Amino acid sequence: MSSPNNPHTGPIPDPLPVHIYKIIPDEPPSPLPAEWPLSDLDRNDGFIHFSTAKQIPITASLYFKDTTNLWIFKLPFRPFADKIRWEVPHTDGCPHLYGANFGAADVLDVRGFQRGDGQGWKEVLGGEAWLEH
Template sequence: MEPPNPLPEFVYKITPTAPPQPIPEAYPLSDLDQKDGFVHLSTASQIPTTADLFFASSTSFYLVKLRLSNFEPSSVKWDETPGTNGCPHLYGNFGGKDVVDCKEVVRPEGLTWSEALKGEAEWLV
């Protein structure tokens, strides 16, 4: 699948637990990322859908904000995923030098992730 045009400045890794501090040179890969052979990432606009699908029973998660231009274009594939315009998958890894910021996101009781993330619009660019 072709990458979006224009490319987003940032992509995000959603993690169920706080990232290690300091963030190591090679980020510890999740079991899913190891199994699939790439790091699952999301664009800002994909995070609410991804969170509603995969973190529906969670009340919080962490977002690791990565600068997309830090990666070789050939290492990021925009793979077709139902309901999206293509999800970024990093074939390789990232580390502390690629991380712009990290943030815990908490979902108040009774809200979906889509509703809870509306308050994060300025951070999710």
């Protein structure tokens, strides 16, 4: 259900997720920075693109289809809840973070994933236990 003021607003999930996830195409630095540097896409769009666990395979397939390695940050949802807008680019309400950023103190875990020749991201990430709802 969309808001009349914002046709791109998607449904708020019920229940709300425990975690949100950020996909990046390059291995993150170690240690992680206190404030994550915004990607060109995030800077240009004016918000940080996150995904829910269910959306990760879809997001990876749509936006990282030519990438063979991905890294995914797992963050707690609750500290960001009041700055998240659920908006619809291609799936039900993607979490977009407005007016804030995240950094090392917020990241619970980081994992790298690799897809083999002929594999799609949905095959690699679908059913991945690490991606908790």
